[in-house]
Amino acid sequence: ILNVEQSPQSLHVQEGDSTNFTCSFPSSNFYALHWYRWETAKSPEALFVMTLNGDEKKKGRISATLNTKEGYSYLYIKGSQPEDSATYLCASTMYSGGGADGLTFGKGTHLIIQP
Amino acid sequence: GAGVSQSPSNKVTEKGKDVELRCDPISGHTALYWYRQSLGQGLEFLIYFQGNSAPDKSGLPSDRFSAERTGGSVSTLTIQRTQQEDSAVYLCASSFTRRDWNEQFFGPGTRLTVL
Numbered sequence: 001i002l003n004v005e006q007s008p009q010s011l012h013v014q015e016g017d018s019t020n021f022t023c024s025f026p027s028s029n030f031y032a033l034h035w036y037r038w039e040t041a042k043s044p045e046a047l048f049v050m051t052l053n054g055d056e057k058k059k060g061r062i063s064a065t066l067n068t069k070e071g072y073s074y075l076y077i078k079g080s081q082p083e084d085s086a087t088y089l090c091a092s093t094m095y096s097g098g099g100a101d102g103l104t105f106g107k108g109t110h111l112i113i114q115p
Numbered sequence: 116g117a118g119v120s121q122s123p124s125n126k127v128t129e130k131g132k133d134v135e136l137r138c139d140p141i142s143g144h145t146a147l148y149w150y151r152q153s154l155g156q157g158l159e160f161l162i163y164f165q166g167n168s169a170p171d172k173s174g175l176p177s178d179r180f181s182a183e184r185t186g187g188s189v190s191t192l193t194i195q196r197t198q199q200e201d202s203a204v205y206l207c208a209s210s211f212t213r214r215d216w217n218e219q220f221f222g223p224g225t226r227l228t229v230l
Contacts, residue, residue: 043222
């Protein structure tokens with residue numbers, strides 16, 4: 001995988017249901033994996049940064065896991081609420097000559113929570 | 116200010132006109148990035164600054180695009196002779212440094228529409 005890929009592109013979920021989506025990234029020279037939430041008319045906001053294989057991060061009802069060997073991360077939302085509606089962006093950082101080398105973003109998963 | 120600011124928030128222009136977009140990063144952040152998101156696409160990296168210099172201009176889509184940063188702070192992205200395909204949301208982000216996996220803080224974006 002040369003690029004960061006996210007699936008699905010869009011997702012409609014009923015309020016109260018749980019959901020998850022995927023980010024695939026290059027596993028070679030991996031440095032860090034970032035998740036951002038981008039709500040309409042607002043700035044993208046960082047959710048998590050993960051660096052270690054097997055990392056799991058949690059913030060309220062949202063959690064994320066990381067598999068650096070196979071190059072994927074899952075984002076989970078438990079008990080979806082309307083305020084979770086947003087585009088969720090994944091970005092990977094690769095290791096380059098002594099440090100990380102910026103972020104490569106996926107196209108995002110557009111999540112719509114239906115009341 | 117507390118966060119990254121961008122101006123204008125919206126810009127409608129006619130094909131062939133020049134536009135200038137402004138970004139004011141978080142004070143003390145040495146790295147500054149420009150991205151754009153066209154309809155249906157992911158965040159596309161354009162250019163980054165470390166201080167006032169731009170070591171990575173690889174993302175600029177054509178020579179109609181240029182950017183500068185003065186005083187290690189404010190940056191302007193200039194698009195000359197705008198084309199309809201330049202229509203996009205232009206996002207600016209800043210971080211403490213680039214060669215690290217420090218979080219990038221995003222501004223609210225400028226929505227550019229070229230008629």
